[in-house]
Amino acid sequence: MKRLIPMRRRIEFRLAAALMALATVFALAAGWMSYRHHLPDARDAAVGQALEIARTMNYAVETVASGTALERFVLTVAANPRIRAIALTSADGDRVVASSRLAWQGRSADDLGTTSIGRWLSHPLSGDSETRWRPGHGEAVAISRLWITDPVSPIAETLADGRVVVVMDASELIGRARKDALINAGWLTATVLAFTLLVFLLVRRELMAPINRVYQALKAQQAGESGRAAPETGSPEIRTLAQTVNEFFKLHQRIDRYRQVFEDLPVAVARIRIGNDGLHIDANPASRERLGIDVARITDLRTLQALFVDAGQRRALTRDLREHGMVRDREVLIAPGGDAPQRWIAMAAHLAHRGGDVVIDVVAEDITAHKEAMQGLNAERDRLRDIADSIPGAVYEYRLMPDGSERFPFVSDGLRTLLGLSPEERTDDPRILWSRVLPEDMEQMRTATRQANIGPPSDWHAEFRVRTGEGIHWLFGHAVPADDPGPGQLFRGVLIDITERKQLEARLERAARHDTLTGALNRAGFEPLLERAMATARRYDRPLSLLLADLDHFKAINDRFGHEMGDRVLAHFAEVMGGRLRDSDTFVRWGGEEFIILLPETGADGAWRIAETLRQTVAESAFPTGERLTVSLGVATLRPGDTVKALIRRADAGAYRAKRAGRNRVGAPPSGIAATGTSAH
CATH class of the missing domain: 3.30.450.20 (PAS domain)
Known part of the structure; x- marks a missing residue:
């Protein structure tokens, strides 16, 4: 800390010098003012005396007997050492009639223009008399008009309406004014000096001593005694000063602490x-x-x-x-x-x-x-993301919040490929995924999610379909709950495109239930279907019929043309039969050259007519062998108590009877309907 105030003695010296300078200035000012006060008195006295002498000259002129007497009177009056000049001029002002100097008599005002009295001889009067004060020349001038009312001599008549000029020496009066001013200034200066001394002693006791105590406290602070404060005693002003100094030092300490903190x-x-x-x-x-x-x-x-x-x-x-x-x-x-x-x-x-x-x-x-560590972490993150993105499908984190909202904290770019998303579309919102799930699969998705969050979290898995720009795709999802401190429940899982697997399963399913040659439903696929159809017909009391068709002389075709031609004949036969069936009917290859046609909502008469129509259609069709072929059919209608085997057995029996009756016919016709058709032989 630098020195804050000067030392005590310097302050006292400066205060004393200031008080002395103030007293000196005051004394000089008082002397000048006293002089200016006495100077008008000297002026008034000098001007008054000059005017009185001028009036005396007026009286003397009026009573003088001759010019000689007048000259003697003027010279007598001018003998007074305080009178510098006296001159009397004629009325026309052309000449001086009498004066305090014989050399001036008889001369004009113009001739005396350079003398001390010349300028006043021709000075115009605005009244009966005028006075002039010339402190710079130390003189007072009185100019008076001569009013001669009763002249007793020729000289008086000559001076009538003339003027008298008296120039008085005021040096003595001015000196007296100065002397009085000096005396007054001396007394006043002594008084002021005494008062100044008293003020200095009082200030020294009441102001300097407390300030010195404040100064000593500041010196102690400079020396490192931070606990010492300026005493807040004395007058209110000194207490205020001490308080200000203490506050200043506290502020300085705070600044030092701030600077130390700044540097540290x-x-x-x-x-x-x-x-x-x-x-x-x-x-x-x-x-x-x-x-x-x-x-x-x-x-x-x-x-x-x-x-x-x-x-x-x-x-x-x-x-x-x-x-x-x-x-x-x-x-x-x-x-x-x-x-x-x-x-x-x-x-x-x-x-x-x-x-x-x-x-x-x-x-x-x-x-x-930190930056290098983050760069390493980012590189590791990018490496892990590359691994995640290279995995077929999508790797993701899914968080279900306590309020039911959900989000993807992390999802690999594989989700864009799975859903066909553009680079601009977001992937962190699960609603992007749910919006593409087919409506018929959403319920199982929500059910799987609820089950995974009931009680202790468990694995979530589901197979569902999504709609993309390339069509419908099957996805498989599997996620496991993660131990995470965040809100809600976090799952980590994977989504995989299983469309090819589903398509393969569908093909296998179809192959298992359909005949690969004709595309018709096979025995394994038909029996469950027939059971459901029979149950439905019984529940709603609706008719149900079944036809069994057996291609005539098919063994001969295989023998003559080979099995490849036989397969072509069977495929063509299935095509011909399928072209004549209703959408609700089901065409089944029962085995070899035997086929079944399931006819829902069809009674015995309707089934017979359909069978006859099919027989005629086959008989009229051209087959790959270039020859006409025929078919024998049996008809069976559902009865109470029928089983699947019983119903099929009756239809098979009808076809057998048609064969025994000559082929190319419908066997066991119901009453009222005659059998039609001819033998294939």
Whole structure:
């Protein structure tokens, strides 16, 4: 801390000198004012005496007997040493009739213009008399008109309406005024000096002693005795001064603490001031110790800008400071210079304009290690993401929140491929997935989700269909609950496209239930269907019939043309029969050349007519062998108590009877309907 106030003696000396100077100025001012006060008295006395002598001359002229007597009287009066000149002029003012100097008599005013009285001889009068005060010449002048009412001599008649001029020497009166002024000033000066001395002693006791105690406290503070404060005693003003000093020292202590904190901060703090006098930087030691920046080397904007490795980062920082006045959490790469390596820093800055200067306050922290660690983590994250993206399907994290909302904290890019999403579409919202699930599969999805979250979380798995730009795809999802501190429940799982597997399963399912040659339903697929159809017919009391068709002489075709031709004949037969059936009918290859046709909602008569129509259609069709072929059919209608085997057995019996009756016919016709057809032979 620097010295705050001068020493006590210097203060006392300056106070005494100031009081003496004030007393001296006051005494001089008082003397001058006293002189100015007595000077009018001297003027009035001198002018009055001159005017009185002029009036005496007027009386003497009126009573004088001759010019000689008048001259003697004038010379007698002018013998007074305080009278400098007397002159009497005629009425026309052309000549001096009598004067205190014989050389002036008989001369005109113009001849005496250079003398002390000449200017007053021709001076115009505005009244009967005038006076003039000339302190610079030390004289008073009285000019009076001669009023001669009863002249007793010729000389009096000559001077009638003339003028008399009297010039008095006022030096004595002026000197007396000065003397009186000096005496008064002396007394007043002595009084003021005595009063000043009393004031000084009083100030010394009431002001200087308390101030000295304050000063001693300040000296103790300078010496490091931070606990000693200025005594807050004495007059209210001194107490206020002591309080102000104590507050100032407390403020100074706080400033010292702030500066110590500023210097001990583990981050770099700097103030950059840019003005007309150049660039100035005030920075704490961490700027050099932690960032390697030597502030002394930064002397202008060019060296300041050279700190930034990336000019784009510098321009962006400058632009944001100009537009917003502040930047936060900005990461930039700097090159401190010298042997210091490049460093990544996180910085915040504030820009302000003060007194025409640009002031930028900066806080910066070295994040090089953090940046390198983050780069390593990002590389590892990218590697793991690449692995996740290379896995067929999509890897994801799904979080179900306590309020029922849901989101994907993580999902690999495979979801875009699965759902056919564009690069612009989001993948973090599960609703993107749910919106593409077919409505008929949504319920099982929600059911699986509820079951996985009932009680302790359990595995979730589901197979469902989604609609994409390429059509309908099957997806398989499997997720397991994760132990996670976040809100709600987190699942980690995978989605896989199983469309090809589902298509294969569908083909296998069809192959298992359909005849590969004709495409008709086979025995394994038909029996469950027939059971359901019989149950439905009984439940709703509806008719149900069944036809069994047996291709005539098929063995001969195989023998003559071979099995390949036989297969072609069977496929053609299935095509012909299927072309004549209703949408509700079912065509079945029962075995070899035997086929079954299931006819729902059809009674015995209707079944007979359909059978006859099919027989005729086959008989009229051209087959690959180039020959006409025929078919024998049996008809069976559902009866109470029928089983699947019983119903099929009756139809088979009808076909057998048709064969025994000559083929190319419908066997066991119901009453009222004659059998038709001819033998194939």
